[in-house]
Amino acid sequence: MASDAPREAAAPAFQGGLAPYAQDVRKSRGRRLPEEPSATRRPYARDRDRILHSTAFRRLNHKTQVFIYHEGDHYRSRLTHSLEVSQIARSIARALRVDEDLTEAVALAHDLGHPPFGHAGERALDAAIADAGGFDHNAQSLRVVTKLERIYGGFDGLNLTWETLEGLVKHNGPLGGEGKPVPEPILDYCAMHDLELGTYSSIEAQIAALADDIAYNAHDIDDGYRADCFTFAELAGIPLARRYLDALDETYPGLDPTRRLYELKRRLITAMVDDLLEETRRRIAALPAETADSVRGAKRETVAFSEAMRAELEQLHAFLFDRVYRHPRVMRIMGAAEDIVVELFNRYTHDPGALPPEWRDAARGDDPRATARHVADFIAGQTDRYAIAEHRRLFDATPDLR
Template sequence: MTIDDNALGFGSGARAVWASDPNNSRGRLYPEERSRTRSEFQRDRDRIVHSTAFRRLKHKTQVFVAHEGDHFRTRLTHTIEVAQIARALARALRIDEDLAEGIALVHDFGHTPFGHTGEDALDELLEDHGGFDHNAQSLRIVTQLERRYARFDGLNLTWESLEGLVKHNGPLVDKSGAGTNGPVPQPILDYCALQDLQISTFASLEAQAAAIADDIAYNTHDIDDGLRSGLLRLEMLDDVPFLRELVRDVSERYPGLEETRMIHEIMRRQITLMVEDVIAVAQANLARMKPQSADDIRSADLAFIQFSPEFKAIDRSIKSFLYANLYRHSDVMRVRQQAATIVRDLFQAYVDQPALMGGHWTEGMRAFSQGQICRRVADYLSGMTDNYAVKQHRALFDHTPDLR
């Protein structure tokens, strides 16, 4: 599949009819006067960047915990890389770059300390109280937990940003109301009772761009970090034919190239090929279905922005390779087990003695049910950085794993 160069939006400034229009936003839960200098989606992006949740991403694990090396990705650097790819896709498809960037920047707000390890531990601990889902937690953060504005809790983002945050991976329920990937997390249902995010439809193209940018970013950069760590080796990339061809191409073009440059050349080619494939598929889908509005995108029966069948297979093979050789590597699993211990210990300590959380976190808790206490503790604990979680564990327990 090839890209239609004439349809690309580079520098044109013209928004396509299928793009989300900030001038016609469905608004905010709490109405506000519009800015004279920024669009509604620019304001959303700026609020996201200035939030405390965004700053905390700096010290949250992507794959490797912070002390393992300064050059490994954190949630923050991963998020910035996702936003860059999302914005590139948005510009090529003539959709709203600010909305795509904002959704990319907010998509990981709900991640716990220690990455998916912390999420898995909290989900298990909250099994009797609705479980824990980082996407639903992101929604809680931007609608309730951020405490910055005088008139409301949260960031009061536009409907389009919240929809993109909740549905960027596709509809949460089918036409019959059944969950497409298990039960819909209760925090999402609770918010939809206040402002319907239409969870049975697809999200905007901007949200779809952010979602696939996330896949492209971590497929590429987790390989990069794995090679930097020594847990992966260049010869291991031969297990994935797509990566093997990239290695061969770089080796033939630059014989004897030092490994650091070799890795970068492979990664940049991987990103370019994946992005170009996505643009070509999206262009073909748009040309075939001819949507005339952003709502036509939502009501479609498929995601417009996706990989071609060839690259879907490549995406699956890369994910399988990473799970087998990096995410489940014995060194990574050892650290994950230690990190899970920290999360479980802290959770139980705060449930037993909520006063340990201090500040506004203890407000009104005397009237809380057990489920409400557990949810409040999860809100507090999930907001921690890796460093702060370790510090708090050391303050409360005699022995803290060193995560090595």
């Protein structure tokens, strides 16, 4: 494996003060394709900036988190969600004295592979290309940053460091255990650039994963309440929420709903972060050695919630699943969104001329698996509004996703 780590990490000078279990940028395994070092940024900071400036990141602004973009200006998109995850992850990284640049890079990149309409689009594409290896948004994120972004003169993708790629692929834990198949695109990439799928990722990537949980647990309450999916009284049936709602009523009796909702959200985020920090520090102390290698080689996650908090979050997630993610209005809209994705896939597959010129030739090949993956790549890169516009261009009737 080619590596420019010694040269790139040498400039600018490494800033000390990180904990011994942090990922040391001076020990980075480098990039698959060597590059000259930056005079002003360390390698993980360059990764973060490349992600921020990518086309795929901008497109997240019009990709569904829970509610379709045109349902309201205040609902979260994949972009605003990713920014919120990044902020939470960066704060946790600072508290634990680990590399903030690497943490932020993984947090910002974690949703790059999501297709239009969120998990509805993912389900539709997974079924559509089941015979070609299926579709997984995490594997698609890897394809985006290693292949599909085509903006640099010297390479496809973003040519990120090994540690950022590892964190992107394994931020939710090792892959391939307990009979769980590894998505085909990840296996294909690892055949030429081994990301060591059987171990845990760096502590920075684990922070990004839990920051994602913290963000959507709190913010889906915000969006769900704004969408009239539940009332405060119903939410108070969840012990974790009731505890902070009761405290708010004592401190600010008669607080208007908008302020009450925001104060609840910020207290929930603080509670989850504080619990995570306490439990993670306990697990760090139990490592055989406080090193980055010990974090990767551990038998369990190093970054985690306590058992008590995990149980409370399971109750909260069950409530959100029932009252928000499976709300009849959300289900109706997402069902129609899945139909849009399926119909687009079938049209592009059988009529490559319907694709943009730069996508047509590869779709006309003799390998149906390659064609299916190519079309899935095109659809996965679409925003919600682009997918709707494409469906209107190609079909006589398009569902009204409202």
